[in-house]
Amino acid sequence: MASDLTPHVRRRRTFAIISHPDAGKTTLTEKLLLFSGAIQIAGSVKARKASRHATSDWMEIEKQRGISVASSVMQMEYRDCTINLLDTPGHQDFSEDTYRVLTAVDAALMVIDAANGVEPQTRRLLQVCRARNTPILTFVNKMDREVQEPLALMDEIERELGMTVVPFTWPVGMGKFFGGVLDLRKDQMRVFTPGEDRIAGTEEIVDGITNPALNERFGAAYEQAAGEIELVRDAAPAFDEAEFLAGRQTPMFFGSAVNNFGVQEVLDALVNLAPSPSTRTAIQRTVEPDEAKFSGVVFKIQANMDPAHRDRIAFVRVASGKFERGMRMKVVRSGKELRPNTVVTFMSQKRELLDEAYAGDIIGIPNHGVLQLGDTLTEGEALQFTGLPFFAPELFRSVEVADPLKTKQLRAGLTQLGEEGAIQVFRPILGTVLLLGAVGQLQFEVVAHRLEHEYGVKARVTPARYNVARWVTCDPADGGDQELKRFIDGNSHRIAYDAVNAPTLLLEYAAELRAIEGNWPKIRFHALREHA
Ligand code: GDP
Numbered sequence: 146m147a148s149d150l151t152p153h154v155r156r157r158r159t160f161a162i163i164s165h166p167d168a169g170k171t172t173l174t175e176k177l178l179l180f181s182g183a184i185q186i187a188g189s190v191k192a193r194k195a196s197r198h199a200t201s202d203w204m205e206i207e208k209q210r211g212i213s214v215a216s217s218v219m220q221m222e223y224r225d226c227t228i229n230l231l232d233t234p235g236h237q238d239f240s241e242d243t244y245r246v247l248t249a250v251d252a253a254l255m256v257i258d259a260a261n262g263v264e265p266q267t268r269r270l271l272q273v274c275r276a277r278n279t280p281i282l283t284f285v286n287k288m289d290r291e292v293q294e295p296l297a298l299m300d301e302i303e304r305e306l307g308m309t310v311v312p313f314t315w316p317v318g319m320g321k322f323f324g325g326v327l328d329l330r331k332d333q334m335r336v337f338t339p340g341e342d343r344i345a346g347t348e349e350i351v352d353g354i355t356n357p358a359l360n361e362r363f364g365a366a367y368e369q370a371a372g373e374i375e376l377v378r379d380a381a382p383a384f385d386e387a388e389f390l391a392g393r394q395t396p397m398f399f400g401s402a403v404n405n406f407g408v409q410e411v412l413d414a415l416v417n418l419a420p421s422p423s424t425r426t427a428i429q430r431t432v433e434p435d436e437a438k439f440s441g442v443v444f445k446i447q448a449n450m451d452p453a454h455r456d457r458i459a460f461v462r463v464a465s466g467k468f469e470r471g472m473r474m475k476v477v478r479s480g481k482e483l484r485p486n487t488v489v490t491f492m493s494q495k496r497e498l499l500d501e502a503y504a505g506d507i508i509g510i511p512n513h514g515v516l517q518l519g520d521t522l523t524e525g526e527a528l529q530f531t532g533l534p535f536f537a538p539e540l541f542r543s544v545e546v547a548d549p550l551k552t553k554q555l556r557a558g559l560t561q562l563g564e565e566g567a568i569q570v571f572r573p574i575l576g577t578v579l580l581l582g583a584v585g586q587l588q589f590e591v592v593a594h595r596l597e598h599e600y601g602v603k604a605r606v607t608p609a610r611y612n613v614a615r616w617v618t619c620d621p622a623d624g625g626d627q628e629l630k631r632f633i634d635g636n637s638h639r640i641a642y643d644a645v646n647a648p649t650l651l652l653e654y655a656a657e658l659r660a661i662e663g664n665w666p667k668i669r670f671h672a673l674r675e676h677a
Contacts, residue, residue, distance in 0.1 A: 147435065148399065148435045148437060148573060149502060150435040150436075150437070150466065150467060151435040152501040152545075153467075153504075154421055154422055154428060154433075154434040154435045154503060154504045154505065155421045156226045156227055156421070156451065156504070157226065157227050157229065157421050157422055157423065157503060157504065157505035157506065158226055158227070158228045158229070158251070158252070158415050158416065158419045158420075159228075159229040159231070159249070159251050159252075159462075159505040159617050160212060160228070160229070160230060160231070160250050160252040160253055160254055160415060160419055161173060161231040161232070161233050161246055161250045161253050161254070161417065162195040162228070162230065162232070162233065162253070162254045162255075162256060162629060163233055163246055163247075163253050163254070163255050163256070163267060163270040163271065163274070164255065164256035164257070164258075164267055165258070165261070165264030165265065165266040165267045165407070165581050166259060166266065167258065167288060168257060168261070168264070168267070168286060168287075168602070169256055169258065169286040169287060169402045169403070170256050170260040170504065172286075172402040172403050173256055173284065173286065173402040173408065174219070174230065174252075174457055176402050176405055176408040177221070177230065177408060177411065177412060178219060178221055179405075179408075179587060180220060180223075180405075180408050180409055180412055180565070181221040181223040181342075181412060182222070182223075182227065182392050183220075183221035183222070184217070184625075188353050190375075191621065197499065197608065201485070202549060204494070205618065211577055213364050216232055217231065217232040217234070217447075217620050218230070218232070218467060218507045218509075218617075219232075220462065220506070220507075222458075223412050223415075223416060224413075224416050226415075226416045226645040227505075228412075228415060228416075228504060229506060229507055229584055230505065231246050231249060231250055232246070232268065233246050233247070234666065238583035239584065239587070240355035240583065240584060240585040240587065240588045241432045241536060241566055241568075241569075241583070241584050241585075241588070242275050242445050242447075243270070243584075243585075244273050244435055244516075244584070245444050245445055245533060245534065246272075246444065247270065247273045247274060247277070247279065247445040247463040247646055248277065248344065248506065248532060248533055248534060249442075249445075249460070250279065250446055251279070251280075251420050251421070251422055251505065252279060252280045252282065252415070253270075253271075253274050253280070253281050253282070253396070254278050254281075254282045254283075254284060254411065254415070255267060255271065255281050255282065255283045255284065256284050256286050256402075257283060257284070257285050257286065257298070257302070258286055258287055258291035258292075259285045259286060259288055259290070259293060259295075259298060259319070259399070260290055260291070260292040260293060261285050262293055262297075262298055262301045262302075262305075263301055263302060264357060264378070266642075268305065268306070269406070273534075274392060275306075275307070275308075275392055276673070277392075277507045277532075278391050278392040279392055280389050280390050280391075280392055280395075280418075280419060280420060281308070281395045282395060282396055282397065282398070282411065282414055282418065282419065283302065283310065283391060283395045283396065283397040284396065284397075284398050284399075284400060284402075284407065285298060285316075285399045285400070285413055286400060286550050286638070287397075287401060287403075287606070288316050288319055288323050288326075288399050288400060288401050288402065288406075288407075289319075289320065289323050289339060289359065289401040289404055289406075289638060290319070290335075291321055291646065292320070294375065295312075295315065295316055295373060295399065296373055296377070298441065298639070299357060299377070299397065302395075302397070302572050304500050305642060308393060308394065308395050309382060309388070309392075309393060309394045309395070310381065310395055310555070311381055311382065311383070311384045311389075311394055311395070311396050311397065311412070312329060312377055312381065312395050312396075312397045312399075313328070313329060313330055313371065313384075313396045313397060313414070314326040314327060314328050314329065314335075314399050314400075314407070315327045315329060315370055315374050315399065316331070316367050316370065316399040317334070317359075317363050317370045318357075318363065318366030318367075318369075318370075318525055319367075322366055322520070323337050323401070324336065324337055324362075324366055324367070325337035325361040325406075326398075326399050326400070326407065327354040327370060327374065327378070328354070328410075329336075329354070329374065329562075332352070332353055332354055332574060333350050333352050333353065333354065334350070334351045334354060334356070334359055334404075335348045335349070335350055335399070336349040336350070336351065336481065337347060337404070338404075339400050339401075339407055339651060340405075341403065341404065341405055342405075343404075343405050343406075344405070344470055345669075346409070348406075354371075354374070354607065355371070358515075364370040370376065379667050382394075383563065384396060386418075386469040386487050387522045388416065388426050390420055396414060396418060398410050398411060398414065399665050401479075403494045404450075420502040421434075421463075421505065422434040422505035423440075425464045425465075425530055426530070426531055426532065427440075427521065427528040427529055427530045428528075428529045429527065429533065430528075430529055432464050432530075432629060433465060434464065434465050434503075434504030434505070435465070435504070436465040437466055438465065438466045438468055438475065438523065438524045438526065438528075439463070439465065439466035439467060439472065439493070439523065439524050440459065440463075440464045440465045440521065440522065440524075440526070440528055441461040441462055441463045441464050441465075441468070441508070441522045441528040442464060442519070442520070442522070442533070443459045443460065443461050443516050443517065443518055443519060443520040443521075443523070444460055444461075444462055444518070444520070445459075445460040445474060445518070445566070446458070446459050446517070446518055446564075446565045447460070447514065455541045456509050457511070457512060457513070457514065457565065458509045458510065458512075459468070459509070459510045459511075459512055459520070460507055460508075460509055461507065461508050461509075461522060462505075462507055462576070463503060463504050463507070463508060464505075464507065464530065466503075466524070467501060467502070467503055467505070468484065468502040468503075468508055469500065470500050470501070470507075471484065471486055472484070474522045474523065474524065475525050476515060476516060476520055476521075476522060477520070477521045477522070477523055477525055477526075477527055477529055478520050478521070478529075479515070481513070481515055483510070483513070483522070484653075485510050485511070485517075514561065514564075516573060517535065517564045517565075518565065518566040519533040522653060531675060532675055532677070533675065534587055534674070534675055535569065535615040535643075535673070535674045535675075536584055536675050537582075537585055537613070537615055537616070537671070537673065537674075538569055538583050538614050538674055539583075539584050539612070540581025540582070540583045540584065540585075540586060540588075540589070540612075540659070541579045541580055541581065541582050541583075541608075541609040541610075541611040541612070541614075541651070542580070542581045542583075542589050542606045542607060542609050543579070543580060543581075543606070543607050543608070543609045544559070544578070544579050544580070544581050544602055544604050544605070544606050545578055545579075545604065545605045545607075546602055546603070546605070547603045547605055548563050549605070551602050551603075554600050554601060555579075555596065555600075555602045555604060556579075558595075558599070558600035558602055559579065559581075559592075559596075560644070561593055561600075562595060562596075563644040564644070567588060567591060567592055567595070568581050568582070568583055568589070568591075568592045569581070569582040569583065569644065570582075570643065570644055570650060571641035571643055571651070573640070574633075574638075574641065574642075574649070575635045575637060575638055575642040580609055580611070580641060580651070581606065582614060589606055590602075593606050596628075599627070611652060611653060611656075612652070612653055612654065613651070613652040613653070613654065613655055613657070613658055614649050614650065614651050614652075615649065615650045615652075615670040615671060615672060616633060616643075616647050616648070616649050616650075616670070616671040616674045617633075617640075617648050617649065617650050617668055617669065617670055617671070618668075618669050618671065619667055619669065620631070620667075620669065620670050623667035623668075624667055628667050628668070629648070629668065632668050633648055636644070636646035636650065639651050639652060641648075643674075647674060650670065658670065
């Protein structure tokens, strides 16, 4: 069903870059902005990162947050498309937010360091993409270094990530002898020149990947590449759009982000291959992106610069319709009406006031707690989007107040921080000590700091003995609530309730989990809980 919104939807591409720290995500992000014309000089994204990493003190991070809010979503125009790029923080910033950002995109760009291959953080993030069948483009970076052989890399990606890799380009040489890439689809070679000065469309191009001139010029490196391409052609399947869109095939590109090489191919691939926003699922019905009425979902909440005012920005992915400044919106969970006049968009790292937005766009709504993670916004219809995931924490801490009179404030603070998604809070059945669960170490520091400064609670955060958490349920056919109660009663010393009262099994070792799973075949153990 087409409407006058359809052209706006079709020209949108919303994606995230995923990578292990140091693979070149920041560099590539910046080059994408540069090549699309969103920024004029390189260096601005980097400067932000440098200032963030120069300090381990997260007070400083706090100061930077105003900037990082603005630059965690970037919009750019390229060819006839509007591209929304969402940042997935790495390093010590790694948190549950990182995962949830992936629920707001329609595609992901995976950056791999050609020397290191598939690294742990890439693997983790990719699991989330796979679970959601998110289409993935692969950029193999740093070909100007001594790196792994491309065939070995391709093999590793296929094996480790369980996807079929379809090379769109193939490198000729590497390191000092990196000659460029053979474009297998356009049948041409793009010749590499080092340096950051080159801009879009100024590469030297040689037509025909079997052109004898290439052999003369690049010798052994070219011969090796040509031989590898033969092998790949025989072994790898042809690119299949449906397989790509289902997240089972990934097109692979080689380049060097720092040298502006291969960047334009990535932008073109995003426009040509990545899908525009499509249907989203709500409990009540499915929602088409070009429906007339506005709807959207909060996938991330970030506390703002000024803790005294506790205002927070809710990041909303527009799912359908058109957002216009000053329009009324309903928060479906609470029934509250919202008429934000200061909704912001994120153009090339500055916050700007937003006039209109369409499906796929990300809008930022400042609020004082009216909006929670997972909230659906509509023009009035009772819709609740599904699928905002909570991940079983991998790190645990006990939290107590130094002053017992402040127990209430602690609970209130933790409830709010839990709603914001800053941390997960568990109440064990036995005992009175609350447990905090996170996927990134920094989350604990942030929470302790915010408890003190925003809620006036000095909390003692100490290591807890748990390392594994699983939400537990039981299907009605297997005994339902009764069987679940039997399980909970039999394991009360290791069961806790989370923020929405979902029972959770907490364990010290993964091996225990396997034993318990064996003993309780009717109970289901979940590493992921979906917010509904
Ligand atoms: P991030 O942690 O993934 O955001 O990585 P950065 O973009 O900060 O890059 C990490 C380091 O790798 C920086 O020193 C970059 O200058 C360097 N780098 C990025 N791309 C390339 C490349 O293509 N070749 C080389 N030799 N270094 C690169």
